[in-house]
Amino acid sequence: MPALIETSFTGQITWLGQVPEEGESIRAQAVSELELDFTGPVGERHGGLTRPSCSRVLNQYPKRGTEIRNVRQLSVLSAEEISLIAREVGLDELDPQLLGASMVLSGIPDFTKVPPSSRLQFASGAVLTIDMENLPCHLPAREIDSDHPGHGKPFKAAARQRRGVTAWVEHPGSVAIGDSCTLYIPGQPVWPHLDAARKGG
Numbered sequence: 001m002p003a004l005i006e007t008s009f010t011g012q013i014t015w016l017g018q019v020p021e022e023g024e025s026i027r028a029q030a031v032s033e034l035e036l037d038f039t040g041p042v043g044e045r046h047g048g049l050t051r052p053s054c055s056r057v058l059n060q061y062p063k064r065g066t067e068i069r070n071v072r073q074l075s076v077l078s079a080e081e082i083s084l085i086a087r088e089v090g091l092d093e094l095d096p097q098l099l100g101a102s103m104v105l106s107g108i109p110d111f112t113k114v115p116p117s118s119r120l121q122f123a124s125g126a127v128l129t130i131d132m133e134n135l136p137c138h139l140p141a142r143e144i145d146s147d148h149p150g151h152g153k154p155f156k157a158a159a160r161q162r163r164g165v166t167a168w169v170e171h172p173g174s175v176a177i178g179d180s181c182t183l184y185i186p187g188q189p190v191w192p193h194l195d196a197a198r199k200g201g
C-alpha cells in the first residue's frame with residue numbers, strides 16, 4: 001500500500017537559482033535549468049550529502065559544525081507567498097535571488113505549510129522530498145537592504161510561515177522554468193499530541 005497520496009495540487013516552476021559555491025552572500029544567480037543529483041543542485045553551495053550543523057539544529061547538535069545529513073539541499077518558495085512578503089516589506093515585487101532561493105513554484109496554496117516528507121515529482125523523474133519549513137533569518141534581510149535600503153528590516157516578520165521549505169533530492173533529474181510538478185503528501189494523520197509537544201508538555 002503506497003504511503004504517499006497523490007494530490008490534485010500541481011506547481012509550476014517560475015524561477016530557478018543557484019547560490020555560488022564561493023563567497024559568503026546567500027544571493028542566488030538566476031538560471032533557466034537545474035541539474036539535480038543526489039547531492040542537490042550540481043555546483044551549488046548548499047549541495048552535498050552531508051553538511052555542517054547550524055543554529056537551526058542547536059537542540060540536537062550544540063556544537064556547531066557537526067557533520068550531519070544534508071536535508072537542506074534546496075530552498076523552495078512559493079511565488080504567491082513571495083508576493084505577500086513583498087507587499088509587507090513595502091515593495092512592488094521581491095526578487096527571489098535576494099532570498100537565496102533554489103526554486104520558486106506557483107500554484108500550491110499555503111506552500112510553506114505543506115507537510116514534512118511530502119514529495120514534489122517532476123516530469124523528468126526528479127523528485128524532491130520536503131524536509132520542513134525554512135524559518136526566516138536575517139540574511140535575506142541584509143540582501144534586501146542592499147538593493148532596497150530600509151526594506152530589509154521587516155522581512156523576518158513578513159516572511160513568517162511564508163519562507164518556503166527546505167528540500168533534498170530523492171531521485172535525480174533536470175528541472176527547468178515552466179516545468180510542472182505533482183504534490184504527494186504522507187497519508188499519516190496529524191499526531192494528536194502536537195500542540196502539547198510544541199508547548200513543552
